[in-house]
Amino acid sequence: xxxxxxxxxxxxxKIGLFTFGSGYAxxxxxxxxxxxxxxxxxxxxxADIIAIGESTPGSISVSSATFIGxxxxxxxxxxxxxLGIISPSVIIMSIVSFFMKEFAANVYVDYxxxxxxxxxxxxxxxxxxxxxxxxxxxxxxYIVMVVSFLLLVVFKVNVxxxxxxxxxxxxxxFRFIPEDEx
Amino acid sequence: xxxxxxxxxxxxxxxxxxIGGGYxxxxxxxxxxxxxxxxxxxxxxNFLAVSESTPGSMSVNMATYIGLKTGNIPxxxxxxxxxxxxxxxxxxxxxxxxxxxxxxxxxxxxLEGLKPVVVGMIASAVISVGEEVFFPKGEDVVFGxxxxxxxxxxxxxxxxxxxxxxxxxxxxxxxxxxxxxxxxLLPH
Numbered sequence: 308x309x310x311x312x313x314x315x316x317x318x319x320x321k322i323g324l325f326t327f328g329s330g331y332a333x334x335x336x337x338x339x340x341x342x343x344x345x346x347x348x349x350x351x352x353x354a355d356i357i358a359i360g361e362s363t364p365g366s367i368s369v370s371s372a373t374f375i376g377x378x379x380x381x382x383x384x385x386x387x388x389x390l391g392i393i394s395p396s397v398i399i400m401s402i403v404s405f406f407m408k409e410f411a412a413n414v415y416v417d418y419x420x421x422x423x424x425x426x427x428x429x430x431x432x433x434x435x436x437x438x439x440x441x442x443x444x445x446x447x448x449y450i451v452m453v454v455s456f457l458l459l460v461v462f463k464v465n466v467x468x469x470x471x472x473x474x475x476x477x478x479x480x481f482r483f484i485p486e487d488e489x
Numbered sequence: 490x491x492x493x494x495x496x497x498x499x500x501x502x503x504x505x506x507x508i509g510g511g512y513x514x515x516x517x518x519x520x521x522x523x524x525x526x527x528x529x530x531x532x533x534x535n536f537l538a539v540s541e542s543t544p545g546s547m548s549v550n551m552a553t554y555i556g557l558k559t560g561n562i563p564x565x566x567x568x569x570x571x572x573x574x575x576x577x578x579x580x581x582x583x584x585x586x587x588x589x590x591x592x593x594x595x596x597x598x599x600l601e602g603l604k605p606v607v608v609g610m611i612a613s614a615v616i617s618v619g620e621e622v623f624f625p626k627g628e629d630v631v632f633g634x635x636x637x638x639x640x641x642x643x644x645x646x647x648x649x650x651x652x653x654x655x656x657x658x659x660x661x662x663x664x665x666x667x668x669x670x671x672x673x674l675l676p677h
Binding site: 323324325359360363364365366367368369370371373374377378382385389393395396397399400401403404407408414415417418419420421422423424425426427428429430431432433434435438439441442443448449451452453454455456458459460465466467469470473474476477478480481 | 502504505506507512513515516517520531534535536537538539540541543544545546547548549550553554557558565569573575576577579580581583584585590594595598599600601602603604605606607608609610611612613614615616617618619621622631632639640643644647648650651657660661663664665666667668669671672673
């Protein structure tokens with residue numbers, strides 16, 4: 308039992324340690340560790356988990372750790388796997404935040420970050436393009452997309468209000484629009 | 490105590506509404522983090538780059554950084570707990586009711602309906618971050634009037650690297666180097 312928990316923790320610690328950038332980079336690692344090394348799940352299961360993780364709130368890394376942890380070791384397994392995957396971020400960011408404070412007043416660091424902010428803008432544009440590709444291409448979706456954009460940029464609407472309203476409208480549409488017209 | 494509660498609830502919101510991966514939640518993160526004055530606008534964008542170049546998901550990294558900065562170790566625990574609790578609770582329920590969840594069309598439909606909203610949200614983040622990058626104000630001004638177009642050129646180079654499928658860490662590295670070169674060599 309203890310052995311199962313410790314291998315859950317270290318498997319997810321390893322995955323957390325090597326997940327740079329978005330969750331997509333994690334998928335390969337997840338397959339190798341969970342399917343090939345440990346044999347806890349099939350490759351098909353992993354694909355399902357990623358799909359669910361993408362369409363539910365929260366980061367894919369925490370979601371997949373909770374799910375696999377539960378399947379392997381019940382409730383305690385879920386907690387241990389989740390702790391395993393967030394530990395590397397917490398440890399490394401703690402160290403990094405110490406250095407960020409230390410070098411905050413350095414003029415060269417200022418120059419470097421002024422350059423880096425341009426790179427971040429590119430990464431965000433990239434993420435926008437990726438999400439746009441995944442969106443269903445109907446007129447209604449384009450309208451919702453543009454209206455959400457304008458509500459946020461021009462009218463400075465609260466982000467939570469916008470998301471809740473969108474959920475409500477979708478739920479009402481599901482209830483009242485017949486299946487073949489959705 | 491109020492600080493820890495603030496940290497917990499702010500990150501709980503971010504965790505719960507983090508749909509579509511890290512950057513899509515940027516408008517919500519800005520609203521919470523800038524609203525509580527836990528970071529300045531420029532500091533937030535710097536942080537995104539640091540987070541991109543270190544392991545782990547952006548939300549957990551952000552919780553660690555801000556929790557530690559504003560409330561030390563207890564702050565860190567409050568923020569990290571808040572940000573991971575929603576995915577943990579939701580995925581636990583899904584793992585328990587897996588078979589029923591997969592067949593539930595209503596959930597799938599609502600989540601599908603959120604996608605265009607999320608695209609609109611992340612596009613709005615492009616505008617707010619772009620404003621900070623190209624037209625900084627006050628303390629955030631790094632390049633003087635003579636070299637104020639430098640960010641634009643660095644942006645174009647990064648865009649080019651992105652087009653040729655260079656990874657985020659390479660792009661961030663080059664942009665940092667160009668920033669230092671421009672700062673040292675160009676007149677202000």
